[in-house]
Amino acid sequence: MLMYILSHSATVMDYIFITIALFVASYWFATHIYRKYSNLPPTIFPSIPIIGHLYLIKNPLCRTLAKISAKHGPILLLRFGSRKVLLVSTPSLSEECFTKNDVIFANRPRLLYGKILGSNYTNLCTASYGDHWRKLRRIANAEIFSSFRLNELHEVRADEGRLLIRKLATECSSPVNMKKTFHEMTLNVMMRMIFGKRYYCSKMKEEGKKFQEISKETFLVGDASNLGDHLPFLNWFGVRGVEKRMIALQKKRNAFFQGVIEEYRKGKDEEVKNKKHKTMMEVLLELQENEPKYYTDDLIKTFLLNLLSTGTDTSSGTMEWAFALLLNHPHVLKKAQNEIDNHVGKERFVDESDMGNLPYLRCIVNETLRLYPAGPVLVPHESSEECVVGGYHIPQGTMLLVNQWAMHHDPDLWSDPESFQPERFEGIEGARDGFRFMPFGFGRRCCPGEGLATRIMGLTVGLLIQCFDWERPGEEMVDMTEGRGITLPKAQPLIAKYKPRQMMLNLISQA
Numbered sequence: 001m002l003m004y005i006l007s008h009s010a011t012v013m014d015y016i017f018i019t020i021a022l023f024v025a026s027y028w029f030a031t032h033i034y035r036k037y038s039n040l041p042p043t044i045f046p047s048i049p050i051i052g053h054l055y056l057i058k059n060p061l062c063r064t065l066a067k068i069s070a071k072h073g074p075i076l077l078l079r080f081g082s083r084k085v086l087l088v089s090t091p092s093l094s095e096e097c098f099t100k101n102d103v104i105f106a107n108r109p110r111l112l113y114g115k116i117l118g119s120n121y122t123n124l125c126t127a128s129y130g131d132h133w134r135k136l137r138r139i140a141n142a143e144i145f146s147s148f149r150l151n152e153l154h155e156v157r158a159d160e161g162r163l164l165i166r167k168l169a170t171e172c173s174s175p176v177n178m179k180k181t182f183h184e185m186t187l188n189v190m191m192r193m194i195f196g197k198r199y200y201c202s203k204m205k206e207e208g209k210k211f212q213e214i215s216k217e218t219f220l221v222g223d224a225s226n227l228g229d230h231l232p233f234l235n236w237f238g239v240r241g242v243e244k245r246m247i248a249l250q251k252k253r254n255a256f257f258q259g260v261i262e263e264y265r266k267g268k269d270e271e272v273k274n275k276k277h278k279t280m281m282e283v284l285l286e287l288q289e290n291e292p293k294y295y296t297d298d299l300i301k302t303f304l305l306n307l308l309s310t311g312t313d314t315s316s317g318t319m320e321w322a323f324a325l326l327l328n329h330p331h332v333l334k335k336a337q338n339e340i341d342n343h344v345g346k347e348r349f350v351d352e353s354d355m356g357n358l359p360y361l362r363c364i365v366n367e368t369l370r371l372y373p374a375g376p377v378l379v380p381h382e383s384s385e386e387c388v389v390g391g392y393h394i395p396q397g398t399m400l401l402v403n404q405w406a407m408h409h410d411p412d413l414w415s416d417p418e419s420f421q422p423e424r425f426e427g428i429e430g431a432r433d434g435f436r437f438m439p440f441g442f443g444r445r446c447c448p449g450e451g452l453a454t455r456i457m458g459l460t461v462g463l464l465i466q467c468f469d470w471e472r473p474g475e476e477m478v479d480m481t482e483g484r485g486i487t488l489p490k491a492q493p494l495i496a497k498y499k500p501r502q503m504m505l506n507l508i509s510q511a
C-alpha cells in the first residue's frame with residue numbers, strides 16, 4: 001500500500017529511506033517481541049548488526065557503563081559483538097549474582113588475555129570453574145595467602161618498608177614520582193615473597209632490566225583492548241596485533257621465570273640462599289615433589305606469574321590514588337599523622353600489627369578503594385547455565401559485568417559520593433560494606449589476595465605518613481583524571497614534594 005502510494009511521487013532516495021526505516025522498525029519490533037516473550041532484561045536500541053553495543057563503549061569503561069545504567073536502568077542485557085553481556089549496577093542485583101547464582105556465574109569468559117597470558121585458561125584468574133580451578137584456589141588459600149604464610153613473610157614487607165624510607169630520605173631534595181615508587185616497592189615485595197629476591201635495586205644489572213621490560217610490557221598489553229574477543233571474525237582477517245604482542249611477551253615471561261626456577265634449583269644465588277623465610281615458589285616446588293605430574297614447572301610459572309600480575313598494579317595504583325587524595329586534603333593527612341603519633345610514636349616504625357589501632361588509616365584506604373576501585377567492574381564472570389536475575393531470564397554463556405564503580409558513586413547509596421570523606425567508613429571492620437562496597441569482589445571468585453593487599457597498603461601508606469611531611473609540588477590541586485586500563489590507573493603519574501619530619505629524624509637514620 002505504502003509502496004503503491006509512493007510509486008506515484010517518490011524519488012529513489014525516498015525508496016531507500018523507507019526501506020531502511022521499515023528494516024529498522026521490523027528489527028526493533030522483532031527484538032522487543034522476542035525479549036518480551038523470552039523475559040530477557042531490557043536492552044538499548046539500537047544494537048547494530050555484527051558489533052552490537054560496542055559502539056557505545058569508551059574509556060574509562062566503568063564511567064561509560066555507569067552513564068548507560070543511569071539512563072537505561074540498573075539491569076541491562078547488551079551485546080558486545082557476538083557476546084551477550086549482562087550489566088548490573090545495584091547492590092541487590094549484585095547480591096543475587098553472587099549468592100544464589102554464585103556457582104552459575106563462577107566461570108570466566110574466554111578472552112584472548114586468558115588464552116595466551118593465562119596459559120590457555122589454566123591460571124587462577126582465567127580458569128573455568130571446575131576441579132582444576134578448585135585445586136588452585138585451595139593451594140592459594142591454604143599455602144600462599146593463609147594467615148600463617150602471610151605472617152611468615154611479614155619480615156619481607158617490613159624490610160621493604162624500611163628500605164623505602166631510607167631511599168626517600170636520601171632523595172628528599174627533589175620531588176618524587178609516587179607511581180614509580182609504589183610500583184617498584186610492590187614489585188620488590190611480591191618478587192621477594194614469591195622468589196626470595198628483589199629485582200629493583202642498584203645492584204641489579206641485565207636480569208633487573210629484563211624484568212623491568214617484562215613488567216612494563218605486561219602492563220601495556222593488559223591495557224590494550226582486543227576487539228577480536230567480541231568480534232571473532234576479525235581474527236580471520238588477521239587483525240592480530242595484540243595477539244602477536246601477547247605471544248611474544250608470554251615467550252619472554254616463560255623464559256625469564258624458567259631461568260629463575262632453574263637458578264633456584266642450582267641453589268647458587270647468595271641472596272636467595274640467605275633469606276630466612278620460605279618463598280611461595282618453594283611451597284609449590286615442595287608440592288611438586290609429591291605430585292610431579294600435576295605441579296609441572298609450567299603450572300608453577302603460570303600460577304606465580306598470575307599472582308604477580310594481579311597483585312602489583314592493583315595495590316600500587318591504590319596507594320598512588322590514596323596519596324593523590326591526601327595531597328588534595330591535607331587535613332585528612334594531618335589527622336592520620338596524629339593517629340599514628342598517638343598510637344605508635346617516634347621510637348619505632350609503624351608495623352602491620354598496629355593496623356587494629358589505626359582505624360582512621362584503614363578508613364583512608366577504604367575511601368580510596370570506594371572512589372578508585374582497582375577492579376571497577378570486577379573481573380568479568382560468565383554464566384555456565386540459565387538463571388534468573390532481577391526476575392529476568394539470563395541465558396547460558398552470558399558475560400556478567402558488575403559495575404561496582406557505579407555503586408560507589410551512587411548518590412542514593414552514599415551521601416555526597418564524589419567527596420573524599422574517610423569518616424564514612426568509621427565503625428566498619430574490613431574492606432566490605434554489604435554489597436554497596438566490595439572492592440575485592442564477593443563469592444567464590446572474590447580476590448584471594450585481599451589480606452596481602454591490605455597489609456601492604458596499610459603498612460606502606462602508614463610508614464610514609466609517619467616519617468615524612470607531604471605536599472603538592474605547586475598551588476594547583478592534583479589532577480585526578482583516570483587513565484586507560486583495567487585497574488583504573490591515574491592518568492598522570494603523581495609527583496609529590498616531601499621532607500623528613502623533624503621528630504622522626506633519629507628513627508629514619510636507623511632505617
Ligand code: HEM
Pocket residue numbers: 124125126137306307308310311312314315318373374375378379380439440441442444445446447448449450452453
Ligand atoms: C588493592 C588491591 C586489590 C584489589 C582492589 C583487588 C581486587 C580484585 C577483584 C575485584 C577481583 C575479581 C573478583 C571477581 O571476579 O568477582 C580480584 C581477583 C583476583 N585477585 Fe585481586 N585485588 C587486589 C590485590 C590482589 C593481590 C595482592 C593479589 C595476589 C597477590 C590478587 C590476586 C587476585 C587473583 C588471583 C584473582 C582471581 C581470583 C579467581 O578468579 O579465582 N589481588 N581481585
